[in-house]
Amino acid sequence: MELYKENQLKIYNSLSKSKEVFKTVTEGRVGMYVCGPTVYSNVHLGNLRTFMSFDMVFRYLLHLGYKVRYVRNITDAGHLESDAEEGEDKIVKKARLEQIEPMEVVQRYTVDFHEITAKYNFLPPSIEPTATGHIVEQIEMIKEIMDKGLAYEVNGSVYFDVVKYNEEGNNYGILSGRNIEDAIHNTRALDGQSEKKNPQDFALWKQANEFHIMRWPSPWGDGFPGWHLECSVMSSKYLGDQIDIHGGGMDLKFPHHECEIAQSHACSGVQPVNYWMHANMLLLNGQKMSKSTGNSILPGEILTGENSILSKAFGPGVVRFFIMQANYRSVLDFSNDGLLASEKGYNRLMEAVSLLNTLKTSGNSSFNVSNWRQECYDAMNDDFNSPIAIAKLFDAVKFINQIKDNKATITSDDLELLRKTMNAFVFDILGLVNDTKDQGSNKLDGTIELLIKLRKEARDNKDWALSDQIRDELLALGIQLKDGREGTTFSVN
Numbered sequence: 308m309e310l311y312k313e314n315q316l317k318i319y320n321s322l323s324k325s326k327e328v329f330k331t332v333t334e335g336r337v338g339m340y341v342c343g344p345t346v347y348s349n350v351h352l353g354n355l356r357t358f359m360s361f362d363m364v365f366r367y368l369l370h371l372g373y374k375v376r377y378v379r380n381i382t383d384a385g386h387l388e389s390d391a392e393e394g395e396d397k398i399v400k401k402a403r404l405e406q407i408e409p410m411e412v413v414q415r416y417t418v419d420f421h422e423i424t425a426k427y428n429f430l431p432p433s434i435e436p437t438a439t440g441h442i443v444e445q446i447e448m449i450k451e452i453m454d455k456g457l458a459y460e461v462n463g464s465v466y467f468d469v470v471k472y473n474e475e476g477n478n479y480g481i482l483s484g485r486n487i488e489d490a491i492h493n494t495r496a497l498d499g500q501s502e503k504k505n506p507q508d509f510a511l512w513k514q515a516n517e518f519h520i521m522r523w524p525s526p527w528g529d530g531f532p533g534w535h536l537e538c539s540v541m542s543s544k545y546l547g548d549q550i551d552i553h554g555g556g557m558d559l560k561f562p563h564h565e566c567e568i569a570q571s572h573a574c575s576g577v578q579p580v581n582y583w584m585h586a587n588m589l590l591l592n593g594q595k596m597s598k599s600t601g602n603s604i605l606p607g608e609i610l611t612g613e614n615s616i617l618s619k620a621f622g623p624g625v626v627r628f629f630i631m632q633a634n635y636r637s638v639l640d641f642s643n644d645g646l647l648a649s650e651k652g653y654n655r656l657m658e659a660v661s662l663l664n665t666l667k668t669s670g671n672s673s674f675n676v677s678n679w680r681q682e683c684y685d686a687m688n689d690d691f692n693s694p695i696a697i698a699k700l701f702d703a704v705k706f707i708n709q710i711k712d713n714k715a716t717i718t719s720d721d722l723e724l725l726r727k728t729m730n731a732f733v734f735d736i737l738g739l740v741n742d743t744k745d746q747g748s749n750k751l752d753g754t755i756e757l758l759i760k761l762r763k764e765a766r767d768n769k770d771w772a773l774s775d776q777i778r779d780e781l782l783a784l785g786i787q788l789k790d791g792r793e794g795t796t797f798s799v800n
């Protein structure tokens with residue numbers, strides 16, 4: 308269903324710093340690029356929060372009926388230890404410390420990332436390209452930028468000429484709001500960066516010294532690509548010169564995304580991204596969660612409870628619920644108490660979802676389900692405001708409990724709409740999993756409920772043969788139906 312036609316989605320664009328009506332380049336299609344993990348260690352819960360925010364965005368766009376091509380890369384080369392392009396490649400360093408091949412590091416943490424995202428019920432992206440798989444394309448893009456006169460080579464490295472780019476009427480600083488002229492006058496040339504014309508210039512290609520293992524031949528000698536380049540290359544290769552959405556964590560705005568804009572714009576002459584989205588940080592002990600400072604917790608540790616911050620283990624649904632209760636543009640403080648509180652709310656929500664299958668209907672509804680449904684959509688249409696959407700779901704939870712206690716009534720049409728909307732928001736859009744039941748038995752229950760419904764229809768049509776067939780064949784599978792005054796129940800042997 309093309310729900311996007313009746314829902315006016317607005318997205319906060321970090322470039323214009325305002326909420327804008329979402330208009331796609333191509334009708335009905337969305338191209339979305341999100342900067343993926345640098346696979347030199349396990350993703351921490353902060354990283355996962357950012358990826359989960361975009362999983363929610365992806366899910367909502369799909370729910371609205373868009374055909375989405377979602378590209379999330381794997382950074383497996385070129386990301387140096389510091390943003391100032393100093394220090395070792397993060398992956399090479401890990402390989403050196405562990406005395407293994409860099410590609411073993413890449414493999415280990417890519418597998419970990421996939422396992423964790425699967426456990427937390429992420430939808431896989433449409434394409435997951437790697438930096439090392441696109442060296443040829445990166446070299447081609449560098450050549451193109453050099454042909455435009457916006458990059459220069461020194462000692463086998465190639466740098467983007469930020470000053471020249473700005474002199475040509477462009478704005479390096481357009482996204483982050485940094486004033487490049489001030490920066491030029493206020494920054495000392497850093498040691499070891501003297502080969503750059505200007506400290507603001509950034510590397511497109513770095514010459515590999517004799518010890519650097521991850522190296523590729525290029526027109527400028529053996530080397531490796533600069534970190535920012537891969538995202539310009541892979542987004543334009545798979546999504547074109549102008550993409551709908553580009554996402555990442557707030558801390559990637561500068562320099563990473565600023566550099567991406569400069570590189571892509573230098574080649575194509577157009578603004579590469581229509582909507583820049585930045586997810587805010589997860590904090591621990593009041594500080595940004597970060598691997599390098601040791602102020603972090605792993606998503607796997609939460610599932611087992613193996614971290615001294617935690618009083619117990621928590622299911623992935625509770626953690627997702629905790630994260631979705633905050634707006635993706637707000638900082639979120641992680642704490643054990645926060646998870647405990649979320650668990651209570653999450654359990655209430657899941658209980659209400661289960662109750663939906665048992666409610667009795669009546670001739671009228673004491674709750675305006677259509678209005679409520681629209682309010683749920685309005686919340687998500689307002690820049691994916693998941694906490695407001697969750698608050699709306701709890702209006703329904705209250706109503707469901709009142710129906711159960713015979714303090715409210717609902718028609719069968721409204722019940723159908725309520726069930727459909729709750730399931731869509733809870734499972735499809737927020738991506739919550741029902742930790743209280745395992746996924747397999749959940750699906751089985753749903754399938755048996757469906758067969759019970761079909762058998763009832765057969766009986767209503769006096770099609771006794773079909774109704775008996777459903778009962779007998781289920782029995783042969785060990786599933787016994789019991790007809791009672793309240794309807795049909797079942798037991799699985």
Ligand code: AMP
Pocket residue numbers: 342343344345346352353354355356357555556557558559587588589590595596597
């Ligand atoms: P990295 O693997 O370092 O490239 O980071 C992967 C993603 O996690 C990036 O989008 C970062 O912006 C994001 N990120 C890093 N730290 C945090 C944090 N504490 N909270 C939320 N997102 C984060």
Ligand code: ZN
Pocket residue numbers: 341342343538563
């Ligand atoms: Zn990137």
